[in-house]
Amino acid sequence: MCYSPGTEEAEMRKRQQSQNEGTSSVSQAPSNQRPNTCCFCWCCCCSCSWYVIQSIWYHIRHSLTVRNEDRTDNSGRVTHMTKMESSQNLEECSKITLEELLSWAQNFDKMMKSPAGRNTFREFLRTEYSEENLLFWLACEEFKHEQNKKAIEEKARVIYEDYISILSPKEVSLDSRVREVINRNLLDPSPHMYEDAQLQIYTLMHRDSFPRFLNSQIYKSLVENLSGGTSDT
Numbered sequence: 001m002c003y004s005p006g007t008e009e010a011e012m013r014k015r016q017q018s019q020n021e022g023t024s025s026v027s028q029a030p031s032n033q034r035p036n037t038c039c040f041c042w043c044c045c046c047s048c049s050w051y052v053i054q055s056i057w058y059h060i061r062h063s064l065t066v067r068n069e070d071r072t073d074n075s076g077r078v079t080h081m082t083k084m085e086s087s088q089n090l091e092e093c094s095k096i097t098l099e100e101l102l103s104w105a106q107n108f109d110k111m112m113k114s115p116a117g118r119n120t121f122r123e124f125l126r127t128e129y130s131e132e133n134l135l136f137w138l139a140c141e142e143f144k145h146e147q148n149k150k151a152i153e154e155k156a157r158v159i160y161e162d163y164i165s166i167l168s169p170k171e172v173s174l175d176s177r178v179r180e181v182i183n184r185n186l187l188d189p190s191p192h193m194y195e196d197a198q199l200q201i202y203t204l205m206h207r208d209s210f211p212r213f214l215n216s217q218i219y220k221s222l223v224e225n226l227s228g229g230t231s232d233t
Contacts, residue, residue, distance in 0.1 A: 057156040096120075098226040105214050108206045113178050118220065124213045125205075131199050133209070136163040140198040156189035164197070172201055 096116050104111035111117035117135065125131045139159050146152050163172050164182060173181075178197050185193035213219055 096222065096226070098223070101219075101222055101226060108210050111210075112202075120218065121205075121210075121213055123208060124216050126220050127216075127218070128209065128212070130209060132163060132172055133205050135170070136172050137198055137201055137205070139163070140194045143194065146191050153189050153193060155187065156193060159194060160186065172197070173204065174200060 011158075068155070100116075104114075104117055111121060118138075122131060122134050123135055136159070139162070143152075143155050143159060146155055160182070162168055162170055164174070164179070165171065174197050178200055181196055182193065
């Protein structure tokens with residue numbers, strides 16, 4: 001059988017075209033498969049997806065939870081009012097005597113036992129963006145008086161999320177030993193589970209913040225005003 005040059009060339013082009021189409025289909029086949037990437041696998045065998053879900057859930061729940069005792073000040077910072085502090089009459093601050101005010105400089109414990117002293121000290125801590133230290137201490141003081149088992153479990157969790165968790169904007173500074181104790185106590189919470197942490201923050205405020213408070217304009221202005229008032233009478 002004889003083939004014309006044109007027919008032979010046409011047949012060769014067809015065979016070459018069919019080979020190219022076969023090669024192209026083989027090379028494109030793997031691209032249609034979904035990559036087996038762990039972070040996009042939501043099956044139960046993927047451990048990292050569990051932490052992603054937990055992290056997202058924490059931020060959603062924390063952002064949607066609004067407590068009645070939370071307030072926003074003029075600077076936009078959220079401040080936490082414990083039941084102990086909200087029940088205190090803020091007018092007590094206007095009843096401070098010069099003798100009491102001067103006694104604070106000699107005794108940090110006495111100032112912390114005074115509602116007026118705590119309120120004044122809190123105003124100073126707010127200027128240093130360390131108000132969470134006093135709020136944590138107050139929350140622990142309130143927690144010590146709780147007796148209901150369910151309330152103990154709930155408040156232990158709230159304190160942890162508000163002041164201990166590294167995800168909280170109000171996290172207080174604690175050493176690793178104290179944090180380990182807290183993590184163990186969370187398995188069986190008690191009203192005194194935060195005592196070590198509370199003492200550490202109390203010591204921090206006493207040694208670090210209190211000296212600056214006594215030299216602050218807030219404290220000096222109170223002394224000057226009360227001194228002027230007593231001298232006029």
